[in-house]
Amino acid sequence: MLFALAYVDGWAVIAVGAALMFVVFGQVTVNDSMVANFVAPQWQSRVFALRYCLSFGASATAIPLIAYVEPRHGFVGLYLILARFGALTFLAAVVFPRTTSEAAVGQTA
Numbered sequence: 127m128l129f130a131l132a133y134v135d136g137w138a139v140i141a142v143g144a145a146l147m148f149v150v151f152g153q154v155t156v157n158d159s160m161v162a163n164f165v166a167p168q169w170q171s172r173v174f175a176l177r178y179c180l181s182f183g184a185s186a187t188a189i190p191l192i193a194y195v196e197p198r199h200g201f202v203g204l205y206l207i208l209a210r211f212g213a214l215t216f217l218a219a220v221v222f223p224r225t226t227s228e229a230a231v232g233q234t235a
Contacts, residue, residue: 128212132205 127146134142157177165173195204 128205128209132202132209 127142127149131139131142131146158174161170161173161177191207192204195207199206
């Protein structure tokens with residue numbers, strides 16, 4: 127969606143931007159449910175705290191990134207950089223190690 131957002135104009139920006147925001151806010155609840163399901167109860171508060179600290183730290187890099195990239199490459203360059211970060215995150219999730227229950231499901235199928 128970030129790639130699409132880099133190249134649309136007019137009212138399409140509103141539509142693609144709204145769809146992107148739905149995905150982003152939906153992703154937050156998915157992350158929270160993953161922590162609740164895969165982390166032992168005694169560690170959940172620590173994992174949530176770490177996750178939110180990392181999120182706020184990553185969010186703090188947004189302003190300098192925009193200030194550096196936008197004057198040089200415009201919003202197209204900015205959205206393309208963000209799309210690359212998203213693709214790297216997706217690839218990291220794909221190669222993430224499986225849990226033993228996931229491996230067992232993969233063997234029976």
